Amino acid sequence: MIADGPARTTWGATFATLIATAASLVVWHFVTPKLIPLRIVEGPMVQAVTATGFELVWYTTDATDCKVEIDPKADVRPSRDGRRHRAVCSNLPAGQAVAYSVQTVGGRVLSASEVVLPSDTDGAMSFIVFGDSGKGTREQYRLAQAMGEWKPDFYVHTGDVVYGSGERAKYASRFFAPYASELARRPFWPSLGNHDLPNVSAYHEVFELPENGPTGLPAERNYWFDAGPCRFVVIDTTSVEDDEDSTLANSIAPWARDVLSEPGPQWRFCVFHHPPFTGGKYEENVRIQETLVPVFEETGVDIVFNGHDHMYQRMRPLRAGTVTTRDEGGVVYVITGAGGARLYEPRDAAPAYVAKMNHAVHSFTLIKIADDTLTLYQLDADGNTLDEWSCTVRTTRRTTTAPAED
Numbered sequence: 001m002i003a004d005g006p007a008r009t010t011w012g013a014t015f016a017t018l019i020a021t022a023a024s025l026v027v028w029h030f031v032t033p034k035l036i037p038l039r040i041v042e043g044p045m046v047q048a049v050t051a052t053g054f055e056l057v058w059y060t061t062d063a064t065d066c067k068v069e070i071d072p073k074a075d076v077r078p079s080r081d082g083r084r085h086r087a088v089c090s091n092l093p094a095g096q097a098v099a100y101s102v103q104t105v106g107g108r109v110l111s112a113s114e115v116v117l118p119s120d121t122d123g124a125m126s127f128i129v130f131g132d133s134g135k136g137t138r139e140q141y142r143l144a145q146a147m148g149e150w151k152p153d154f155y156v157h158t159g160d161v162v163y164g165s166g167e168r169a170k171y172a173s174r175f176f177a178p179y180a181s182e183l184a185r186r187p188f189w190p191s192l193g194n195h196d197l198p199n200v201s202a203y204h205e206v207f208e209l210p211e212n213g214p215t216g217l218p219a220e221r222n223y224w225f226d227a228g229p230c231r232f233v234v235i236d237t238t239s240v241e242d243d244e245d246s247t248l249a250n251s252i253a254p255w256a257r258d259v260l261s262e263p264g265p266q267w268r269f270c271v272f273h274h275p276p277f278t279g280g281k282y283e284e285n286v287r288i289q290e291t292l293v294p295v296f297e298e299t300g301v302d303i304v305f306n307g308h309d310h311m312y313q314r315m316r317p318l319r320a321g322t323v324t325t326r327d328e329g330g331v332v333y334v335i336t337g338a339g340g341a342r343l344y345e346p347r348d349a350a351p352a353y354v355a356k357m358n359h360a361v362h363s364f365t366l367i368k369i370a371d372d373t374l375t376l377y378q379l380d381a382d383g384n385t386l387d388e389w390s391c392t393v394r395t396t397r398r399t400t401t402a403p404a405e406d
């Protein structure tokens, strides 16, 4: 009888330990998440703004439903895929400020901000273009702060959104965090850089972009949108790094020609990563010169915005590789790749077509349009103006009528 005592004690202790472990697992799985308040860890981010609507994207700590309240009241369609939330807000009055709040289903406000919808009748607008930003550097964060102070209507990115390889896990500190307050109130239009390509599924997961690119290619990598008097054509040039890939010539260039030839917008801009013309670290990109540049010249594109070379460059108006004037159909190319990553040194003496270059300081491009005049400012984080240039709207441009429906 005495010999049985310790054995019963051991089994009893083991049983008690199992019960305690099971209980703690139950608490950890089912109780603790309810004690830690739900919060937003990425976003909200404004996407797909039109005159009468916009979308919001955000990610929460847990896979739990949220709701969105907007003022003025209109249609809100929320949806959720795990921790990722999306809300489509529509039927809003053009040109109005729309206050919104993201809330728990119980009504606790997780985030609140305001989106100003564009107005067709408003003649003045501004936007900021930058690229090669996503390193999480002090310079990236300083530029983000400085850009927000200009209160642009929206942002356009020339690629390399997240270094080193567009990893989803790095979006938090290299994209969402630096631009948090601006993403919540102003649209952000990205393009793909070579560093975003290895994990391109992250780009597709995060952004909600127009699906109006070339037939047969993955959606959202090439797209266009209109903003006020401007048309933007965003192009994926990452295929140029594969010598065998003919996508640019066979699919993207014909599509871009069609989109840029449509009548209507006063101003036309193209946005992509690899610069066809540069006096920077990289050589000129001959394949883009052969495939896309003739399209820009035919259709009278006003400015082509690029990145990839980590510096600022503005070229004189170019046509057929020769410096000319805008009146003679010259296209202006701007490289704005000084958005946060380490700056590059130029390779040698700058080509004659380079009107302005700055590789000494991180910077971004602010475009202001008022009536028929566009003014470009290249600015650093301290508010210094590195370059200033302006032009008036083109009086002639090759356009087609809208294609007939068949």
Ligand SMILES: [Fe+2]
Residues within 6 Å of the ligand: 160, 193, 194, 195, 273, 307, 308, 309
């Ligand atoms: Fe790049």
